[in-house]
Amino acid sequence: MKDLVTAGDASEVLRDIDTFIFDMDGVLWRGSGVIEGSRETLDFLRKSGKRCFFLSNNATKSRLQYSKKLADAGFQVAEEEVTCSASLAADYLSSIGFKRKVYVIGEEGIHLELAQRGITSIGLDHKNEYGATMGDVAKLKIDPEIGAVVIGFDTYLNYYKVGYAKRCLDTIPGCLFIATNRDFTFPMDDQILPGGGVMVGCVVTCCAREPYIVGKPNTYALDALRDIHNVDLTRACMVGDRLDTDILFGIEGGVKTLLVLTGVSSREEVEAKDNTIHPNYIAPALSTLLMAQTREE
Amino acid sequence: RGIKQINFLVYFGNSSSAFVYLFISRNKMEKTNLGKLVENYDYFMVDLDGVVWEIGSPLPGAIEALNFLKSKGKQIIFLTNNSFRTREDIKKTIEKMGFSVEVSHIFTSSYLAAKNISKNPELKEVYVVGGPGLFGELELQGIKTSGSEDGPKFMGEDEFHTLSPDPNLQAVVVGLDPSFNYYKLSFVTNMIVRNNAKFFSTNQDTAIRAGSYLIPGAGALVATIEKASGKKAINFGKPEPYFIQLFQEEFKEKDLKKVLVIGDNLKTDILFAHNAKVDSCIVMTGVTTENMLKEEKEIIPKYIMEKLGTFQQLNLLK
Numbered sequence: 110m111k112d113l114v115t116a117g118d119a120s121e122v123l124r125d126i127d128t129f130i131f132d133m134d135g136v137l138w139r140g141s142g143v144i145e146g147s148r149e150t151l152d153f154l155r156k157s158g159k160r161c162f163f164l165s166n167n168a169t170k171s172r173l174q175y176s177k178k179l180a181d182a183g184f185q186v187a188e189e190e191v192t193c194s195a196s197l198a199a200d201y202l203s204s205i206g207f208k209r210k211v212y213v214i215g216e217e218g219i220h221l222e223l224a225q226r227g228i229t230s231i232g233l234d235h236k237n238e239y240g241a242t243m244g245d246v247a248k249l250k251i252d253p254e255i256g257a258v259v260i261g262f263d264t265y266l267n268y269y270k271v272g273y274a275k276r277c278l279d280t281i282p283g284c285l286f287i288a289t290n291r292d293f294t295f296p297m298d299d300q301i302l303p304g305g306g307v308m309v310g311c312v313v314t315c316c317a318r319e320p321y322i323v324g325k326p327n328t329y330a331l332d333a334l335r336d337i338h339n340v341d342l343t344r345a346c347m348v349g350d351r352l353d354t355d356i357l358f359g360i361e362g363g364v365k366t367l368l369v370l371t372g373v374s375s376r377e378e379v380e381a382k383d384n385t386i387h388p389n390y391i392a393p394a395l396s397t398l399l400m401a402q403t404r405e406e
Numbered sequence: 407r408g409i410k411q412i413n414f415l416v417y418f419g420n421s422s423s424a425f426v427y428l429f430i431s432r433n434k435m436e437k438t439n440l441g442k443l444v445e446n447y448d449y450f451m452v453d454l455d456g457v458v459w460e461i462g463s464p465l466p467g468a469i470e471a472l473n474f475l476k477s478k479g480k481q482i483i484f485l486t487n488n489s490f491r492t493r494e495d496i497k498k499t500i501e502k503m504g505f506s507v508e509v510s511h512i513f514t515s516s517y518l519a520a521k522n523i524s525k526n527p528e529l530k531e532v533y534v535v536g537g538p539g540l541f542g543e544l545e546l547q548g549i550k551t552s553g554s555e556d557g558p559k560f561m562g563e564d565e566f567h568t569l570s571p572d573p574n575l576q577a578v579v580v581g582l583d584p585s586f587n588y589y590k591l592s593f594v595t596n597m598i599v600r601n602n603a604k605f606f607s608t609n610q611d612t613a614i615r616a617g618s619y620l621i622p623g624a625g626a627l628v629a630t631i632e633k634a635s636g637k638k639a640i641n642f643g644k645p646e647p648y649f650i651q652l653f654q655e656e657f658k659e660k661d662l663k664k665v666l667v668i669g670d671n672l673k674t675d676i677l678f679a680h681n682a683k684v685d686s687c688i689v690m691t692g693v694t695t696e697n698m699l700k701e702e703k704e705i706i707p708k709y710i711m712e713k714l715g716t717f718q719q720l721n722l723l724k
Contacts, residue, residue: 236560239559239560239585239587240556240559240585241584242584243490243582243584243616243621244616245584246584246616246621246622247616247617247619247621248617263588264560264561264588265560265561265587265588266587266588266591267585267586267587267588268583268584268585268586268587268622269584271622271626272621272622275613275620275621275622276619279619279620280619293633293634293636294634299570300566300569300570300592300596301569301592301595301596301599301600301634301635302592303588303591303592303595303630303633303634304634306633307591307630307633307634308630310629310630310633311622311626311627311629311630312626313629314612314625314626314629315612315613315620315622315623315625315626316613317612
């Protein structure tokens with residue numbers, strides 16, 4: 110594991126890497142503020158001929174919404190460079206020729222991405238079923254055309270939705286079970302917000318079934334980069350702030366990894382005796398790569 | 407080892423010391439075995455769902471069996487992991503079915519949690535995720551409760567800012583709560599992580615039977631909080647042995663050899679009996695099927711009976 114300290118260190122990264130894959134929360138921005146130097150770094154990397162992709166485990170927004178968020182924050186991106194776990198879930202269903210309906214515990218992003226691929230989804234209005242009794246849940250009727258349940262981060266989670274998902278998984282033969290991600294917490298200022306992994310854990314517990322997880326650290330997203338975007342994974346680097354999602358994703362996917370310390374994981378975590386996830390590079394922030402600029406001149 | 411063959415009328419087993427069988431046939435009843443069983447025990451700790459009743463109706467012979475045991479001088483104590491209803495409410499249901507019972511002989515996981523929490527006088531105020539049974543039993547023990555069955559519906563901007571919990575809220579108790587939602591989940595997670603609040607659960611059954619289907623149980627709610635907070639709940643209900651301590655305190659009985667636990671669930675009722683070091687009997691009228699019994703390698707009950715109503719056979723054989 111190498112600390113990026115000198116301009117030489119930063120240049121070495123640029124020498125070995127043609128494609129950068131960026132996590133967004135904790136790398137480009139934090140809360141609602143852009144992390145200093147991240148815009149400049151991206152401009153520099155593009156000018157140096159590097160390809161950039163953006164990957165988030167957050168399933169609340171669609172790719173289009175993420176592109177807009179990036180543009181509004183001053184990052185120049187093309188929509189096809191952006192992937193989020195909502196689009197990964199929809200891509201997966203589309204790729205297997207899925208033609209039935211999907212029950213979703215999740216926010217708008219998943220529904221938008223499914224609709225874009227012509228797949229009907231149910232569940233967005235179940236936020237209004239808050240207040241349903243156990244008797245109501247026992248008597249609920251599910252749409253028999255459902256063929257899959259997709260679970261992601263959902264601030265409108267309620268007991269009715271969990272009961273509906275359980276009924277689908279218990280009673281529909283061959284019902285698919287897909288999860289966007291397993292992150293247990295969602296970073297946000299001082300408050301701790303439960304993440305998508307918690308919603309998934311709830312359904313896993315009461316259904317005794319494990320889902321197929323499309324988000325990091327599952328390497329499904331790398332298949333698309335390699336197959337659709339012709340990325341040479343041997344010269345690619347995942348840049349992220351979380352050891353157990355971003356860095357593990359990179360290691361399992363066979364790409365290089367750069368951990369930036371502007372987000373969730375700390376240096377202490379990396380250096381802890383029982384830590385088994387070691388990034389190739391570690392830097393205080395993304396802007397550390399800007400040091401390579403001085404080398405070029 | 408374990409159970410080799412079960413057919414509908416006759417139950418076999420290897421006679422290892424952990425395992426005794428009862429023969430039941432259409433025509434003939436092994437009167438001495440069942441009679442001996444009844445003689446051996448003074449206290450029958452009976453689970454409710456899948457043993458006494460199912461979907462609101464008593465199971466065949468169940469009420470008659472209970473009345474028969476009572477007539478023989480036995481004490482019947484009902485043990486349920488269900489946290490949602492009050493003991494008074496459950497008493498009314500049982501009496502409507504034809505068995506008279508006092509509240510003192512009904513142990514719910516809410517009552518159990520409340521009794522245990524009241525042993526910590528420093529836990530002055532407790533946040534409750536649960537139904538009327540849990541709120542009610544805590545309040546009966548003089549514990550101040552916070553939270554309600556009508557919390558904020560959604561997590562909006564305003565609600566987000568209320569996630570800095572009051573440090574006076576020193577504990578959270580979780581039972582089954584159909585009004586559980588993202589807001590409550592976040593609120594209790596912040597209580598546990600930021601204020602070091604104690605985290606208790608009444609029970610962790612992952613699913614419960616309601617009508618023809620299974621609905622999510624308290625265990626699913628507890629799992630969300632455990633994952634979000636990184637802390638494990640202290641669980642009071644079966645299979646943990648707390649119910650047996652409660653029994654010993656309230657019935658002043660030291661000899662646990664006089665107790666027989668009757669339940670339908672290997673992972674809760676029978677495992678509880680193992681943990682509490684008391685004898686157990688499984689009935690086949692609930693969640694456990696013959697296949698499950700055949701495949702079970704660890705949690706083996708001492709007896710197997712077709713149903714609670716089997717005791718009624720003794721009455722008929724006089």
